[in-house]
Amino acid sequence: MAVTIDITFPxxxxxxxxFELEERLEDxxxxxxxxxxxxxxxxxxxxxxxxxxxxxxxxxxxxLCDFLRAAGVRRGAWLAVFPDGWDPEKEWRRIEVFEPKxx
Numbered sequence: 001m002a003v004t005i006d007i008t009f010p011x012x013x014x015x016x017x018x019f020e021l022e023e024r025l026e027d028x029x030x031x032x033x034x035x036x037x038x039x040x041x042x043x044x045x046x047x048x049x050x051x052x053x054x055x056x057x058x059x060x061x062x063x064l065c066d067f068l069r070a071a072g073v074r075r076g077a078w079l080a081v082f083p084d085g086w087d088p089e090k091e092w093r094r095i096e097v098f099e100p101k102x103x
Contacts, residue, residue: 003057004036004050005064006080011044015074018045025049028067032060057081061095068097 007025009017018038025047026035032055037048051057061081068077079095086092 002051002053002055002084004048004082004086005033005057005061006037006046006048006082007064007068008046008078008080009044009074010076011042013074013076016072017074018047021068021071021073022047024071025067028064029060065095065097073097 018040022038029049031052033049033051035047036050039046051060061079064079075098077097079097081093081095083090083092
């Protein structure tokens with residue numbers, strides 16, 4: 001098992017979502033990650049990618065945020081990062097694709 005990155009696309013926002021980016025994300029990751037899940041609900045949609053064991057999660061998280069912003073992803077998109085061996089009792093990280101604006 002390896003690090004899993006879930007990308008959440010909020011509903012009701014302008015910009016690219018799961019259906020516009022799924023194929024491009026698979027191409028972006030190439031052999032570095034595998035699409036292992038997806039979902040759609042009233043609040044939005046998501047895609048789950050599992051990184052290959054040899055891949056550096058921190059490098060991919062930074063690259064992924066840059067890619068998503070450049071691809072015009074919806075505002076409010078975020079990543080959930082689940083470490084290797086994760087189970088519901090363990091911690092995970094939430095990473096906002098766009099930095100929150102401060103006043």
